[in-house]
Amino acid sequence: MADLDRFRAETRAWLEANCPASMRTPMPDEEIVWGGRKPVFQHPDQKLWLDRMAAKGWTAPTWPARYGGGGLTEPEAAVLEEEMRALGCRPPLRSFGLTMLGPVLLEYGNEEQRQEHLPKIVRGEIRWCQGYSEPGAGSDLAGLQTRAVLQGEHYLVNGHKIWTSYAHYADWIFALVRTDPTVRKHDGISFLLIDMASPGVRARPIRLISGASVFCETFFENVQVPAANLVGEPNKGWTIAKRLLEHERKSIGGIGDRAKPTRTPESVAKELAGEADGRIADPVLRDAVARFNIDNAAFQLTRRRAQEMAEAGEPPGPLSAMFKYYGTELNKRRYELMVGAAGTEGLGWEGEDFDPAALKTTREWLRSKANSIEGGTSEVQLNIIAKRVLGLPD
Amino acid sequence: MALTLSADARMVRDTAMDFFREKSPVTELRRLRDTNDADGFSRRLWREMAELGWTGFLVPEEHGGSGFGMVGLAQVMEAAGRTLAASPLLGTALIGASALDLAGNAEQKDAHLPGLVAGETVFALALEEGPHHAPHRIATAARQEDGGWVLSGEKRFVLDGHVADVLIVAARTSGAATDRAGVTLFLAPGDAPGVACTRSIMADSRNAARIRFDAVRLGPEAVLGRVDAGADVLEAVLDRARAGLAAEMLGSAEECFERTVQYLKDRRQFGVPIGSFQALKHRAARMFCELETTRSAVLAANAALDARANDAAALVSLAKAKANETLHLVGNEGVQMHGGIGMTDEHEIGFFMKRARVAEATFGTAAFHRDRYAALNGY
Ligand SMILES: Cc1cc2nc3c(=O)[nH]c(=O)nc-3n(C[C@H](O)[C@H](O)[C@H](O)COP(=O)(O)OP(=O)(O)OC[C@H]3O[C@@H](n4cnc5c(N)ncnc54)[C@H](O)[C@@H]3O)c2cc1C
Numbered sequence: 061m062a063d064l065d066r067f068r069a070e071t072r073a074w075l076e077a078n079c080p081a082s083m084r085t086p087m088p089d090e091e092i093v094w095g096g097r098k099p100v101f102q103h104p105d106q107k108l109w110l111d112r113m114a115a116k117g118w119t120a121p122t123w124p125a126r127y128g129g130g131g132l133t134e135p136e137a138a139v140l141e142e143e144m145r146a147l148g149c150r151p152p153l154r155s156f157g158l159t160m161l162g163p164v165l166l167e168y169g170n171e172e173q174r175q176e177h178l179p180k181i182v183r184g185e186i187r188w189c190q191g192y193s194e195p196g197a198g199s200d201l202a203g204l205q206t207r208a209v210l211q212g213e214h215y216l217v218n219g220h221k222i223w224t225s226y227a228h229y230a231d232w233i234f235a236l237v238r239t240d241p242t243v244r245k246h247d248g249i250s251f252l253l254i255d256m257a258s259p260g261v262r263a264r265p266i267r268l269i270s271g272a273s274v275f276c277e278t279f280f281e282n283v284q285v286p287a288a289n290l291v292g293e294p295n296k297g298w299t300i301a302k303r304l305l306e307h308e309r310k311s312i313g314g315i316g317d318r319a320k321p322t323r324t325p326e327s328v329a330k331e332l333a334g335e336a337d338g339r340i341a342d343p344v345l346r347d348a349v350a351r352f353n354i355d356n357a358a359f360q361l362t363r364r365r366a367q368e369m370a371e372a373g374e375p376p377g378p379l380s381a382m383f384k385y386y387g388t389e390l391n392k393r394r395y396e397l398m399v400g401a402a403g404t405e406g407l408g409w410e411g412e413d414f415d416p417a418a419l420k421t422t423r424e425w426l427r428s429k430a431n432s433i434e435g436g437t438s439e440v441q442l443n444i445i446a447k448r449v450l451g452l453p454d
Numbered sequence: 455m456a457l458t459l460s461a462d463a464r465m466v467r468d469t470a471m472d473f474f475r476e477k478s479p480v481t482e483l484r485r486l487r488d489t490n491d492a493d494g495f496s497r498r499l500w501r502e503m504a505e506l507g508w509t510g511f512l513v514p515e516e517h518g519g520s521g522f523g524m525v526g527l528a529q530v531m532e533a534a535g536r537t538l539a540a541s542p543l544l545g546t547a548l549i550g551a552s553a554l555d556l557a558g559n560a561e562q563k564d565a566h567l568p569g570l571v572a573g574e575t576v577f578a579l580a581l582e583e584g585p586h587h588a589p590h591r592i593a594t595a596a597r598q599e600d601g602g603w604v605l606s607g608e609k610r611f612v613l614d615g616h617v618a619d620v621l622i623v624a625a626r627t628s629g630a631a632t633d634r635a636g637v638t639l640f641l642a643p644g645d646a647p648g649v650a651c652t653r654s655i656m657a658d659s660r661n662a663a664r665i666r667f668d669a670v671r672l673g674p675e676a677v678l679g680r681v682d683a684g685a686d687v688l689e690a691v692l693d694r695a696r697a698g699l700a701a702e703m704l705g706s707a708e709e710c711f712e713r714t715v716q717y718l719k720d721r722r723q724f725g726v727p728i729g730s731f732q733a734l735k736h737r738a739a740r741m742f743c744e745l746e747t748t749r750s751a752v753l754a755a756n757a758a759l760d761a762r763a764n765d766a767a768a769l770v771s772l773a774k775a776k777a778n779e780t781l782h783l784v785g786n787e788g789v790q791m792h793g794g795i796g797m798t799d800e801h802e803i804g805f806f807m808k809r810a811r812v813a814e815a816t817f818g819t820a821a822f823h824r825d826r827y828a829a830l831n832g833y
Contacts, residue, residue, distance in 0.1 A: 326833040340833050343825075349833065350824035358747035358776050365457040365750045372458055382743045445742055446735035450715050453730045 067136055071143045078112045080105040084148040086322065092154050095184025097231045106152075113152040114183045120158055123166065128179035135371045156225075157181035157188040159311040161234050164304045168251075168292045177253070190308075191221040191235030191254070191278060192301070198223075199440050201236070202245045202298060206280060208237035208252055210287060210294075215239075215252065217260075217283040223434070227263035227276035230256055234304075235280075240295050251297035253289040254280075270426035271409075305436060306380075312435045313383030314363070315391045323417055325349045325397040332402045345401060352393050359386055378449035385441035388431035395425035455757045457750060459525070466526050469506065470533035477502070478539040480802045486540060487659040493617050494653075494661040495540045503530075503541060504573025512551040512694070517567040519551070524694060524756040528701035532752075535705025538809050540660050542576045545614040548698045549691055550577025553622050553639065557679030557687040562641065566620060578618035578644070579691070580609040580665055587818045589624075589688055590634045594667060596625035603677070605640065605648075605670040613816070615663025616653040618644040623667070627682050637685045639678040646670050658805075658812040693770045696817045697755045700770075700777035703813050704745075704752050707781040710788045710806035711741055717792055734791060741784050748776040768830040775823035778814045785810035 082105045093099070093106050101107045113119050116130060121137040123129020132140065144151075162181050165174055180186040197204040206219025217237060227233065233254050240248030254261065260283035265273040292300050326340065326349050334341035340349060366379045398421050399406040406422060408414030432438040446452045459467065477499055486494055503509065511527040513519025527547065534543060550570055554563055569575035583593055594607025605625055615621070621642045629636025642649065648670035654662040679687045715738060718729030728734060755773035758766040785807035789796040796803050814820070 326828075326831075330833060338832065339829065346828050346833065347821065347824055350828040353831070354772050354775050354824060354827055355747065357772055358751040361457065361750035361754050362747050365753070368456060368458045374458070378742075379746060382746060385739075386743050386747070439736070442736040442739040443732070445739035446729075449742060450735075450738055452715070452718060452735050452738065453727045 064135055064139060068139045068143060071140055072147070074116075075143055075147055075149055078109075079147065079149045080109055083109040083150045083152075085150075086148075087150045091150075093152060093184065094187055094226070094229070095153055095155055096187030096229060097185070099184065109150070110152040110184055117182060119153045119184065120162060120178075120182045123162060123178065123182065127166075127174055128182035138367060138371060153184045155181065155184065155187060156190055157186065160190060160304050160308050161188050163307045164251075164300050165291065167303065168300050170291075172288070173253070173291060186231045187226070187229060189224050189227045189230035189233045189256075189278075191224055191227075191233045193223045194220060195222050199437055201301070202249065204236055204238060204249065206235065206237050207241070208239050208250060208285070210239070213287050214284045215287060215290070217252070217254065217280045217285055219280050221278040221280075223266075223275045224263065224278040225275045225434075227256070227278045228265050228273075230263075232256055233261075233278065234291075236297060236301050239297075243295070246298045248295055249297040249301065250294050251291040251300045252285060253291065254283065254285050258283050258285065260284075268427070269429070270423045272423070272427070308435045309384035309441070310380060312431065313380075313385075313387035315387055315431055323398065323421060325352055325394060325401060328398045328406075328421075329401040332405050349397060349401075352390070352397055356390050356394070359390055362386075378445075381441070381445050381449050384435060385432075385438050385445070389438060391431050392428050395421065395428045399425045455754070455761050455763060457753050457757070459529070459753075462522075463526050463529055466522075467529035467533065470508075470530045471536070473503075473506070474533045474537040474539050478534075478541075479537050480805055483538050483540055483659055483805065484802075494614075494659075495542060495617075500541055501573045503543070503547075504571065508543070509547045509551070509573055510571040511547065512555055513567055513571055514555065517563055518571045519567070523760040524697060525753070525760055527698055528752065528756040531698045531701040532705035532708075535702035535707075536709040538658075538706060538805055542614050542617075544695060544699060544702070545579060545618070546570060546575070546577045549579045549695050550575075550620070550622065552691045552694045553577075553579075553678060553687065556690050557639065561675065562678065566641070569619075575619045576614055576617050577620050577622060578612050578614040578663075579695075580612045580615065580621050580623045581688070582611045583607070583609060585610075587815070587822055588632075589692060590637065590685060591632050592624055592626045592637055593631050594623070594625045596623075596627050596638060596640060596672075598627075599671075602674055603640065603672045605642065605667045605672060608664065608666050610664045611654065611816075612663045612665050614661045615665050616651050617661065620644060621649070621665070622678065624684060624688055629682075634685045636682050637688065638681050639684040639687060640672055640676045641678050642667075642670060642672055642676060646672070656812055658809040660809070660812065689767070692817055693767055694759060696774045696823075697752070697759055697770050699813060699816060700748075700752045700755065700773040703777040703781045703810070704748055706806055706809055706813070707745060707748065707777070707784045710781075710803065711738075711745060711784045713803060714738070714784070714788045714791050721793075728791075737787060737791075741780075741787060744776075744780045744783060748773075748780040751776045765830075768827055771818075771823040771827040771830065774818055775820045775827065778820040778823070781806075781810040782814055782820075 091102055093110055117125055117128055118130045121130040121132045121140050125131035194204050208215040208217045233256055235252050235254055237250055237252050238248050239250040260281040262279045263276040265276050267273050329340045329345050329349055333345055340346040402418055405418050408419055507520055508530050510519030511522040514521045554566055596603045596605050621644055623640045623642050624637055625640055626636055627638040648668040650666040652664045654664055656662050719727055721728045751773040755769040758769045788803045789807050792803050795801050
């Protein structure tokens with residue numbers, strides 16, 4: 061414990077000395093740093109902060125130092141997170157490499173693949189996207205059809221992925237491909253890393269109901285991929301795919317985490333639906349807001365409990381299976397409440413007539429609807445809980 | 455404030471689980487009901503619970519307890535909830551001990567705590583006057599006379615009221631019927647002249663009573679805490695009671711859920727286990743999520759009370775609101791998913807639903823606690 065206290069003191073001192081003041085402010089979505097070959101920085105401090113954190117490996121705190129990570133233990137990583145939150149430090153980098161690909165490369169990748177890809181993820185030099193879903197394979201992901209045929213030193217890839225988030229900005233894609241169409245569907249899938257700059261790869265953005273374009277259709281036409289880019293063994297990709305989904309779901313489950321949101325259901329309700337004696341005037345609305353906040357607080361406590369169990373070396377057991385489902389359903393409820401409490405002020409689409417914060421909430425309300433679809437739908441999560449946790453029969 | 459149990463708390467938990475499973479399964483509650491047991495609980499088992507130290511968890515060492523705290527007692531409550539065990543744990547080990555610990559003077563502690571810890575004195579809180587929990591809606595009046603007090607009024611839903619040796623009575627000494635100020639707590643012997651007690655037979659087969667106070671004379675030493683300032687103590691006592699009850703409800707909900715999931719695996723219709731139907735699977739999976747979040751809230755509330763944390767009251771309302779909703783859901787679904795057999799008195803699943811309803815109404819429904827949670831959080 062004394063060691064951990066010392067680590068906390070050192071960490072705080074380092075963060076205070078190295079995190080630029082402008083990086084200790086709430087982060088609007090537009091200022092998230094995603095990295096990549098052509099990184100976008102609105103502000104030089106973003107790059108400075110990323111470079112300093114990456115140099116310590118603290119963009120990936122628990123990855124081994126030999127791959128550029130921070131080499132921290134789980135308790136140390138928790139301290140780092142707590143101290144960053146206490147000082148209001150922005151996450152220096154967000155990426156699918158950090159939350160999804162990295163952990164499975166550490167588990168299933170070979171040494172060359174780890175050496176090649178992990179340090180670049182830590183430093184934010186390569187931006188990854190996820191090529192799982194296809195038009196005919198969503199919840200039934202194992203039904204995917206994108207083909208990869210081994211020809212000498214290369215796989216020849218042909219197929220069509222869809223809903224590929226940020227494919228139009230990504231440098232590489234981790235894709236599920238069918239390498240054996242003759243066996244049971246789960247047994248013919250491989251996990252392949254593909255450079256998006258390869259000839260024959262094309263990404264076409266799709267517009268969302270929120271008006272933004274965050275995902276794409278991604279086409280592969282006779283794309284040559286080095287055979288060395290296959291992770292794990294050929295036709296054994298399903299295990300890796302599922303493990304990656306666990307990491308993805310964990311990070312989506314934390315969607316409602318933002319340290320201190322400036323707009324909350326209670327603030328919107330007071331401002332736009334009426335306040336009396338310091339309280340939300342409408343008792344029905346107040347009750348709905350309290351119900352949401354209570355469920356949300358109980359959920360955050362549950363995540364903390366799972367974290368404490370992990371730090372104490374106890375198996376988290378079935379607890380984590382619920383995070384994706386519960387966290388995303390809560391986030392949808394949050395936006396439903398905010399939009400509802402704002403009345404017509406919450407239904408503006410664009411223009412001077414509306415408060416920019418309200419316009420943003422409206423778009424986020426629409427975006428939040430994807431939370432219970434992306435990464436495996438809520439129904440699929442409930443299937444998983446019923447089967448794996450409760451042991452209910454097929 | 456940890457959300458994992460200490461080794462000591464885990465030991466208490468294991469002991470309590472074994473104790474209730476072995477000595478007080480649901481059949482014991484059925485027996486108490488069917489034999490119209492005069493006490494509504496087993497005095498022999500209560501003494502054994504006292505010997506295990508549970509009555510002293512909220513009593514400091516200098517008064518014969520262990521001061522082990524709420525998290526420890528919550529483990530016992532949860533285990534008791536698993537088997538729907540009827541005992542004076544809530545009224546005596548939680549409420550009686552807390553009231554004396556928080557507000558009692560030296561004489562009162564000396565007079566009452568040894569008997570409480572030994573499992574000899576049973577306590578009951580005489581608070582409610584209407585059908586809904588309303589801690590400040592108090593019309594029962596205490597008037598000063600000849601240096602002492604004269605108590606008149608009627609209380610209902612007094613848990614363990616008809617077996618209580620000592621009543622903790624919330625009475626109005628000044629102010630209007632709903633004022634927070636002007637409430638005073640009194641310690642009154644259960645058999646004082648003018649106390650008339652009728653047992654209320656509740657749906658959950660647990661103890662409650664209606665008590666009339668007809669010009670009951672009490673000495674000045676009967677005042678617990680300060681005159682007119684009883685509401686603060688009452689709130690602190692109620693918060694411990696709510697947190698402990700939430701733990702009991704968590705235990706009941708978990709047991710009811712586990713039995714129901716087992717039934718989904720065992721019962722076959724259409725040639726398959728009914729647990730293979732997705733309509734039931736998804737509802738079961740949702741209940742699992744609610745149980746896990748409730749468990750976290752209950753732990754956090756009890757730990758916050760032990761730590762005297764600033765947000766303890768809000769966490770208690772969080773925990774009671776969650777426990778209410780979760781046990782309500784799981785109790786109702788338990789009966790529904792058992793089909794016809796779930797409607798029979800012979801099957802035990804219905805006991806959980808009946809207990810759910812009474813426990814929910816005890817010390818605040820979910821709506822009450824949502825409103826309190828909102829108020830405590832500034833909206
Ligand atoms: C914003 C967004 C970003 C995304 N990003 C990516 C990405 O980067 N990479 C990627 O590969 N994919 C991505 N996806 C795709 C996502 O993973 C799929 O949309 C998702 O898995 C659902 O598949 P589907 O759209 O084909 O819906 P379907 O599977 O057709 O589902 C339709 C409905 O049927 C229900 N359903 C299906 N099967 C069952 C069942 N067995 N039991 C009960 N109900 C069932 C579903 O729950 C849903 O309600 C993204 C999606 C969104 C919305």
